[in-house]
Amino acid sequence: MGPFNGPTIAILVIVALLLFGAKKLPDLARSLGRSARILKAESKGLVDEENEGKDEETGQQERAEESQKQQARAQTDEPSQRDPRQLPPGQRIVNESGESAHRSYGN
Numbered sequence: 001m002g003p004f005n006g007p008t009i010a011i012l013v014i015v016a017l018l019l020f021g022a023k024k025l026p027d028l029a030r031s032l033g034r035s036a037r038i039l040k041a042e043s044k045g046l047v048d049e050e051n052e053g054k055d056e057e058t059g060q061q062e063r064a065e066e067s068q069k070q071q072a073r074a075q076t077d078e079p080s081q082r083d084p085r086q087l088p089p090g091q092r093i094v095n096e097s098g099e100s101a102h103r104s105y106g107n
Contacts, residue, residue, distance in 0.1 A: 020028060092100050 016025060094100055
């Protein structure tokens, strides 16, 4: 088994009772539990912040790549082939309630 078997734990409890007394042990255990919860929450927060930083970097890279793709598409598209009254791809006109309004750009 491990280093903490039954008799070892009993001896530690007796020594703690002698050192701190029966009235102080519940308070010490409670404060130790609170400290452990705070430490756990803070370490989780640090890990979450680190992951968010990585996600932001990845998102910035993806946005830059998408922007480059859009610029490349815009350069290859012939302006004379497009109808100036039509919306660019991926865009739409919506009314006040957020529903699509079926009309072309410029009308």
